[in-house]
Amino acid sequence: MTSPFDDSSSARLSPRRDLEPSVLGPVGERVSDVERIAVLRANALGDFIFVLPALDALRSAYPSAEIVLLGAPWHAALWRDRPGPVDRVLVVPAAPGIRDPGAGEEPGDVAEFLAAARAERFDLALQVHGGGANSNPLVAGLGARVTAGLRAEGAPPLDRWLRYVYYQHEVIRYLEVAALVGAPATTIVPSLAVTAADRAEAAAVLGPQRRPLVALHPGATDTRRRWPPECFAEVARALTGDGYEVLVTGTPAEQETVDAVAAAAGVPVRPQVGTLSLGALAAAYADCALVVSNDTGPLHLAAAVGAPTVGVFWVGNLINGASPLRDRHRPIAAWTTHCPVCGVDCTPGIYPHRPGDGECPHRVSFVADVPAVEVIEAARELLTPPPPTR
Template sequence: MDDPTDDPRSARVSPRRDPGPPWVLGPVGERVPDVERIAVLRANALGDFIFVLPALEALRAAYPSAEIVLLGAPWHAALWRDRPGPVDRVLVVPPRPGIREPGPDESPVDPAGFLAAVRAERFDLAVQVHGGGANSNPFVAGLGARVTAGLRADDAPPLDRWLRYVYYQHEVIRYLEVAALVGAPATTITPTLAVTDADRAEAVAVLGAPTRPRVALHPGATDTRRRWPAEGFAEVARELVADGYEVLVTGTPVERETVDAVVAAAGVPLRPQVGTLGLGALAAAYADCALVISNDTGPLHLAAAVGAPTVGIFWVGNLINGASPLRGRHRPIASWTTRCPVCGVDCTPGIYPHRPGDGDCPHRVSFVADVPAVEVVEAARELLTPLRSTR
C-alpha cells in the first residue's frame, strides 16, 4: 500500500527532526510539492490583515518562487499597489455573506464569473486565514486548488489540512500555525508593513514636516465597546502638549464626532486629521511619530507594523487575542470589565456550551472606560523617555 503521506493533501503534521529556524512555534507539516501559485483568503478589516502578515512572510520563505495572491477587499488592492512585501497580487473577492460586506458605491460582480476566473488560474495551494470557516471553507474549497488548508470551527466543513479554531488565541500565532500546516514555519512573530516614498510624500503634503516630536491619538473604533472615552484622550493630550509634543488626532470620516469631542475637551491646540490621509499616508504619518496612543483598532496595529511605539487600550479578551507581546516599544493597557456596565450580562465569548456569556448583549457602551488616564500618561512617558546609558 502506498504511504498516505505521499499525498500532498495529507493532514498529518510530522515533527521536524532538525531544530529548524529560530521562530518555529510547533510541528510543521509537509511542504506541498511543485507550488507555483498560492491563494490566501483574508478579506476583512485593517487590523485583521496586519495580524496575518507574519503568516504571509512564512509562506514567502517556504515557497520563494511561488506567486502569492491575496483574496481580499478593494482596500487591500489599493494598499498593496507598488508596495514591497510578501503579496504579489490582490484579487478582490466579490461581496459574499461571511466573507466581506459590499463597500459604498461598489459595482456588483458576478460571483460565478469570479469563481470561474479563479479556478482557471489553477492554484496549487489555497489557504484560509479568514476565520472559523463556516462560510470561508466552502469558498476556499471551491477555488479548485490542489491542496487547501485553514481553520475550522465546529460548524465548518474541513479542508485538506486544518487546525481547530479556538477563540482565545493570539491572532498572529493562529495564522502562523495555519501556515505551518503546509510546511511554512514562522520566520517572525512581528507584523511589518513597508512604508513607501509615495506614502511619505502624501503625508508631508498634508501634515508638513514636523517641527517638534509628534504623538498621534486615535480615539475611534468600529465597535463602540472598545472606545476609551474622549475625556481620557483629552487628558492625555493636555499632558503631552505640556511636555512639548505636537499631537495629531486621527480618525475616519465616520469618527469625526469622536475626534471633535477629544479636541473640544482637551482645550489645547491639537491637529485633528479626519479623512485627510489615505491609508498609506496614515502609515507614513504614524511611522514618523514618537508614539501612537489608540484604542484596540486597525490603526493601532498599523502603527506597530510600521515601527511606531504604541500604547493600546484593550478590553481584556482582546488583549489576549491582539496585543503585541513585545514590551520594548509597546504598552497594552487592559480593562478587566467582562460584564456589560448596563445590564450585567457576561459578554465574554461563550465558547463552552455550559458557560454563559455569548456576547449577545444589545448594549454597546464602553468596556474600557475604567482605564485610568494616569496609567496611559505614565506608559506614554515611559516610552517617550530616551533610554539612558547604564555604563
Template sequence: MAAPSVLGPVGERVPEVARIAVLRANALGDFIFILPALEALRAAYPDAEIVLLGAPWHAKLWRDRPGPVDRVLVIPPAPGIRDPVPDEPPADLAGFLAAARAERFDLALQLHGGGANSNPIVAALGARVTAGLRAEDAPPLDRWLRYVYYQHEVIRYLEAVALVGAPATTITPALPVIDADRVEARKVLGEPTGRRVALHPGATDTRRRWPPERFGEVARALAGDGYEVLVTGTPAEQETVAEVVAAAGVPVRPQVGTLSLGGLAACFEGCSVVISNDTGPLHLAAAVGAPTVGVYWVGNLINGASPLRARHRPIASWTTHCPVCGVDCTPGIYPHRPGSGDCPHRDSFVADVPVIEVVEAARELLAE
C-alpha cells in the same frame, strides 16, 4: 508531520507550487495580523506567486509596495467574507470563482476565521491542496487546524501556514512604508514642529472605545510636555475626534480623512508614540515601527496585543460583565458558564482604564 519548529509542528511542503491563493478580505487590523504568515509562505515557497483574495482597499494599499503579496484579487462581497463598499458593482461570486479556478492555484489558504463561510470558497478555488482553520460548524479542508477563539491572531495564522510546510520566520508584523506615503504625509501634515504623537480615539466596535474625554486629557498632558499632538480618525469618526479636540482644551491637530492608508502609515512612522483604542490603526502603527500605547478589553488583549514590550504598552480593562445590565458577556465563548453572550448593549468595556496609566505609559516610551 516533520520535526517541530519554534511554534510547533510543521507539515509537509507541497511540491511544485507556482501559485498560492490566500483568503483574507476583512479589516485593517485583521490583515496586519497575517503579515508574519505571509512572510512564512514567502520563505517556504520563494518562487511562487502569492495572490491575496482581499477587498478593494487591499489592492490599493499593496500597489507598488514591496512585501510578500505579489497580487491582489478583489473578492466580491459575500456573507461572512466582506461587506460591499460604496459604488461597488453587484456581487458575482460565481463569476469570480470561475475566473479564480482558471488561475490554476496549486495551494489555497483560508486565513479568514473559523471557516463556516470561507472554507467553501477556498474549496471552490480548485487548488491542488487546501489548508487553513476550521471551527466546529465549518467544512473541512485538505489540511486543517481547529479554530479556537482565544489565541493570539498572529500565532493562529502562523500555525495555519505551518500546515503546508511554512514555519515562522518572525512573529512581528511589519508593513513597508514607501516614498509615496511619506510624500503624501509631508504634504498634508507639513514638517513637524517638534516630536509628534498621535491619538486615535475611534473604533468600529463601540465596546472597544475609551471615552473621548479621556483621550482629551491625554492630549492636554502631552501637549503640556511640549509634543505636537495629532488626533486621527476616519470620516465616520469625525464626531469622536471633535469631542477629543474639545476636551483637550489646548491646540491639537485633528486629521479626519485627510490621509490615505499609506499616508497614515507614514504619519505613524514619524510619530514618537501612537495612543489608540484596539483598532486597525493601532496595529498599523506598530507594523510601521511606531511605539504604541493601546487600550484593550482583556479578551482582545489576549488575541491582539503585541507580546513585545520594548516599544509597546497595552493597558487592559478586566471588565467581563456588561456595564449596563451586568450580564456576563463571556458565555458566547464558554457556553457552560451562566449568563448570556448575546447582550444587546454596546457601551464601552474599557471606560474604567485610568488616564494616568495611559499617560505614564506614553511618557515612559517617549523617554526611552
C-alpha cells in the same frame, strides 16, 4: 472525530507525531512544484496586519511562487507598488461571511468569481479568514491542489486544517495555518513597508514638523472598544505640556469622536479626519514618537510601521491581539466582562457551561474604567530616552 491533521488530498499531511518540529509548533510537509498561492483574508485593517507574519513565512518557504491575496478593494489600493510578501491582490466579491460591501457596492457573484479564479490554477489555497463556515467552501471552490486553513465546529474541512479556537493570539493562529503547508514562522512581528509615495503624501498634508509628533486615535468600529474622548483629551493635555505636537486621527465616520477629543483637550491639537490615505497614515505614524489608540486597525498599523504604541484593550481582545513585545509597546487592559448597563456576560460563548452573550444590545464602552494616569505613565515611559550604554 477525525484528527485536525487528516488530509484527504494527494499531498497528505502526516499525523502530528511525524511532523517536523519548529519553534512555534509542528510543521507539515511542503508541497512540491508550487507556482501560485491564494490566501483568503478579506476583512479589516487590523485583521490584515495580523496575517503579515504568515505571509512572510509563505514567502520564505516558497520564494519563487506568486502569492495572491484574496482581499477587498482597499487591500488592492494599499498593496499597489508596495514591497512585501504579496505579489498581487484579487478582490473577492462582497458576500455573507466573506466581506461586507463597501459604500455603494452591490453584493457580488461568488460563482462567477470562482469560475474565473479556477483559471488561475492555484497550487495552494489558504483560509486565514475565520472559522470557515462560509470561507472554507470558497477556498475549496478555487480548485487548488492543496487547501489548508481553520475550521470551527460545523464548518466543512479543507485538505489540511486546524481547529479554530477563539482565544488565541491572531498572529500565532495564522502562523500555524502556514505551517500546515510547510512554511514555518520567520517572525512573529507584523511589518509593513512605508513607501516614498506614502511619505510624500503625508508630508504634503502635515507639513514640516515643528515639534516631535504624538498621534491619538480615539475611534473604533466597535463602540465597546472606545476609551472615552475626555480620557484621550487628558492624554493630549499631558503630552502637549511635555512638548509634543498632538495629532488626533480618525475616519470620516469618527469625526464626532475626534471633535469631542479636540474640544475637551483645552490645548491645540491637530485633527486629521479623512485627510490621509491609508499609506500616508502609515507614514505619519512611522514618524511619530508614539501612537496612543484604542484596540483598532490604526493601532496595529502603527506598530507594523515601527511606531511605539500604548493601546487600550478589553481583556479578551488583549489576549487575541496585543503585541507580546514590551520594548516599544504597552497594552493597558480593561477587565470589564459584563455589560455595564444590563450585567450580561459578554465574553464569547466558547464553552457550553459558560455560554456568555456577545449579543447584548448595549454598545457602551467596556474600557471606560482604564485610568488616564495609567496611559499617561506608559506613554511617558516609552517617550523617555533610555540611558546611554557604557
